Amino acid sequence: MKQSPAFLWRKQTDDKKLLGKTGVILSWTEISVAPPKFASSTPYTVVLVEFASGERTYGQLVDFQETDRVIGAKVSAVYRRYGVVAKEDLIEYGIKFKPSLCTQ
Amino acid sequence: MNSIIGYYSTQFGELWDRSLDELLLEVFNSILIEHALEKEQIDAIFLGNMLGGTAGNSLLLEAHMAELLGIHTPIYRVEAACASGGMAVQMAHEYLLAHPESTVIALGGEKMTDISAEQITQALASAASPLEQSVGLTFPGVYALLAQIYLHTYHYTEEHLAAISVKNHSHGVLNEKAHFRRYVTVDDVLDSPYIAYPLKVLDSSPISDGAAAVLLSNKSSLVKASKAVTIRASEVATDTISLAKRGKLDELVATVIAGKKAFKASGLTQKNIHVMEVHDCFSIGEILALEDLGFWEKGQGGSQAKDMVTHIDSGNHLIVNTSGGLKAAGHPVGGTGIKQIGEIYLQLTGQAGKRQVKINPVCGLAHNVGGSGGVAVVTILSI
Numbered sequence: 184m185k186q187s188p189a190f191l192w193r194k195q196t197d198d199k200k201l202l203g204k205t206g207v208i209l210s211w212t213e214i215s216v217a218p219p220k221f222a223s224s225t226p227y228t229v230v231l232v233e234f235a236s237g238e239r240t241y242g243q244l245v246d247f248q249e250t251d252r253v254i255g256a257k258v259s260a261v262y263r264r265y266g267v268v269a270k271e272d273l274i275e276y277g278i279k280f281k282p283s284l285c286t287q
Numbered sequence: 288m289n290s291i292i293g294y295y296s297t298q299f300g301e302l303w304d305r306s307l308d309e310l311l312l313e314v315f316n317s318i319l320i321e322h323a324l325e326k327e328q329i330d331a332i333f334l335g336n337m338l339g340g341t342a343g344n345s346l347l348l349e350a351h352m353a354e355l356l357g358i359h360t361p362i363y364r365v366e367a368a369c370a371s372g373g374m375a376v377q378m379a380h381e382y383l384l385a386h387p388e389s390t391v392i393a394l395g396g397e398k399m400t401d402i403s404a405e406q407i408t409q410a411l412a413s414a415a416s417p418l419e420q421s422v423g424l425t426f427p428g429v430y431a432l433l434a435q436i437y438l439h440t441y442h443y444t445e446e447h448l449a450a451i452s453v454k455n456h457s458h459g460v461l462n463e464k465a466h467f468r469r470y471v472t473v474d475d476v477l478d479s480p481y482i483a484y485p486l487k488v489l490d491s492s493p494i495s496d497g498a499a500a501v502l503l504s505n506k507s508s509l510v511k512a513s514k515a516v517t518i519r520a521s522e523v524a525t526d527t528i529s530l531a532k533r534g535k536l537d538e539l540v541a542t543v544i545a546g547k548k549a550f551k552a553s554g555l556t557q558k559n560i561h562v563m564e565v566h567d568c569f570s571i572g573e574i575l576a577l578e579d580l581g582f583w584e585k586g587q588g589g590s591q592a593k594d595m596v597t598h599i600d601s602g603n604h605l606i607v608n609t610s611g612g613l614k615a616a617g618h619p620v621g622g623t624g625i626k627q628i629g630e631i632y633l634q635l636t637g638q639a640g641k642r643q644v645k646i647n648p649v650c651g652l653a654h655n656v657g658g659s660g661g662v663a664v665v666t667i668l669s670i
Contacts, residue, residue, distance in 0.1 A: 210432040210433075210435045210536070211435060212424075212431035212432055212435060212484050212485075212486075213481065213483065213484040214424070215482055215484075216405075216408055216425065216427070216483070217425060218405055218406075218425065219406070220409075220423075222405050224423070226481075227423060229423060231531060239531035240418065241418060242422050243422055254435065265421065266423070
């Protein structure tokens with residue numbers, strides 16, 4: 184669905200607070216059947232992450248190897264492009280996670 | 288005392304030649320004809336439907352129904368995602384508690400096959416939180432996160448999940464209205480493609496068209512003249528829409544709360560329940576349901592599932608999902624909760640045909656979940 188610029192602006196204001204934070208993978212899944220916006224990216228991995236503060240969020244996992252994609256692994260929040268939009272639509276950015284350098 | 292005095296369902300499946308209007312009309316008219324009632328004798332109608340707005344671009348279904356039926360009766364559309372049907376019955380029950388000597392219909396239905404798999408995936412994902420949707424988590428994806436935590440915490444494998452689908456498909460073979468009437472093996476399930484790891488196509492309920500209706504009454508003359516079951520309890524509980532906001536990730540708290548309230552209100556315990564329809568939208572859902580409703584201890588569900596202890600031929604005193612469950616009977620979202628309660632009605636009144644359980648069941652339970660556990664409805668019926 185097409186997102187309004189105001190919706191994305193509000194969301195990205197919140198995303199900013201998470202940048203650079205590290206957390207632990209509580210669960211993960213690899214999506215094979217996706218809505219139209221993500222259909223060209225399948226399969227992609229989504230992780231449920233808990234930060235040290237106890238706060239939890241979700242994001243796609245990027246730049247990883249199979250051994251990084253396990254429950255309990257440390258990840259850190261990075262800013263990446265989300266989904267494929269039409270040529271004239273606003274490009275959406277958001278939080279994704281990559282394996283933390285501190286792993287092991 | 289409120290009773291369910293009738294049940295009717297359409298065929299569930301890919302019904303290319305049928306519209307949602309036709310499905311709803313079929314169940315409404317059929318249940319009236321079976322009970323020799325006129326539409327004017329129905330005091331209110333509760334309509335469970337999730338996707339009218341997103342997939343069908345149809346809101347104000349109350350007026351669609353009124354036009355279809357040619358009536359001016361109060362019609363209430365109930366939306367609680369996959370629990371829309373159970374919630375419609377719950378609200379019908381509440382209506383009857385406030386209106387003596389009344390008769391109402393709770394019906395639900397869904398038309399899901401008119402749009403593509405990607406589009407229906409998006410429509411169903413509207414029952415996930417905005418953040419879940421924005422990172423590309425689908426509805427199966429949210430359940431997959433739950434499944435991963437369960438398998439990891441209690442040291443089970445995908446094979447344990449697969450047993451749920453094997454059992455429910457073998458029940459579905461006995462249900463002439465089921466979407467799928469064929470056996471599957473554990474290997475079939477394990478070899479089917481992943482939708483959202485670790486959940487595969489055969490761990491998942493299908494995209495189905497269909498509708499179902501139950502007739503409820505507290506009019507003593509009508510109840511006495513019908514094959515009736517008593518509603519002993521009908522309870523709802525809610526929880527956060529986001530999985531991330533929940534305290535526990537190996538249970539659905541809404542199910543735990545609704546279940547406890549229903550057992551308390553009914554004065555019954557788990558031992559009294561002989562037949563049960565639980566919300567197996569994905570195989571993990573049935574395992575969590577049996578644990579969260581207090582039938583299995585937390586963490587035992589995987590091994591109990593693998594042993595198929597609730598199979599109709601198990602010889603045990605609790606049989607689960609005789610309809611085939613959402614997995615094999617099909618999952619026309621708004622119709623599912625109605626079908627579950629209708630299946631318990633058929634079992635308790637001895638009308639379940641080939642899938643009638645051998646023990647004479649006295650009490651049964653239906654468990655309907657909306658979203659990933661944001662809503663749960665637990666209904667307990669007895670003869």
